[in-house]
Amino acid sequence: MAVVNRARLVLASSSPRRRQLLAMFQRPFEVQTSQADExxxxxxxxxxxxxxxxxxxAGAVLQRLGGHDTAGDPVIIIGADTVVALDxxxxxxxxxxxxxxxxxxxxxxxxxxVYTGLCVLARDNDGAIRKRQGFSRTRVHMSSLNPQQIYAYIATGEPFDxxxxxxxxxxxxxxxxxIEGDYFTVVGLPLHQLxxxxxxxxxxxxDPQNRPAE
Structure with missing residues (x-):
């Protein structure tokens, strides 16, 4: 297995929440919106x-960066998708x-x-592609709300994305x-699984190398 610890890390999502979570680890990464057909x-x-x-x-961004048959610098692409399901x-x-x-x-x-799917694609420097893929599910229990509380929440503007x-x-x-399960699944990036x-x-x-110099 090729060593890709210093690989180019790419988040295939424009979600500010996923970006904030990944940034906690202080490892340089870039964001590329996949523009994939959903x-x-x-x-x-x-x-x-x-x-x-x-x-x-994840696959759409990998192809944009060079495809599955092109050797080059190691790159790791993180793709995620989240849905809410009721009954x-x-x-x-x-x-x-x-x-x-x-x-x-x-x-x-x-x-x-709440389900979040996760796919990580790694292209080694010899062009080989390795994949890890799965999903995480969390059960969310919402409080009883009256119409005034719902309208007050909608007025914050938060629900629309x-x-x-x-x-x-x-x-x-x-x-x-x-909740029953992983909080970060609900946010949109299950960190334990990632x-x-x-x-x-x-x-x-x-990785200690990720920490900034003091």
Whole structure:
């Protein structure tokens, strides 16, 4: 196995939340939006959907950087995708205030699932491609909310770029009673799973070389 600890690290996502989480580890990385097609035919299970889209996003960026048949500097691409599912139905990002209110009205007082798919592609300096892929699921229990509370949350503007119309790491934290599973899955980047994949690929997140000089 080629050593890729000093590989070029690329996050295939424009999500500011994923960017902030990865930046905690003080390892230089770049952000490239995948622009991958996110349409998937049929009605796949949410776990399968996020696996497909995470791989598609990572693959699109890898191809843009040189493809699967080109040797070059080692590069590692991180792709992720997150969905909210209630009774098996996927809830995307709300288009407007009315849709945000409808989503939150359905979620309030109930439990739902958040799935995040993760795909890490590593191109070694000999051009070989290695892949780690999977998903993480967390059960989220939202508090009972009255319409005034829902409208007050929507007024913050936070729901509109969030699957399921809420963000657990922001104002939406006051809506969540408790979770069962990994908090970072709900934010959009399961760090335990990511750390395990990167360890296996020879590019650990917890690396003393990542710390800035004192």
């Amino acid at each position: 349409s998937v035919p049929g009605h796949p299970h949410p776990a399968e959907l996020v696996r497909i889209l995470a791989e598609r996003k 098996g139905e996927i809830l995307g990002k709300p288009r407007d205030h009315e849709q945000a209110f409808a989503m939150l009205s359905r979620l309030q007082g109930r439990a739902h699932d 969030k699957a399921g119309a809420y963000g657990i790491q922001g104002y939406g934290s006051v809506l969540i009673h408790h 750390g395990r994949y990167l360890d296996e690929l020879g590019c650990p997140l917890l």
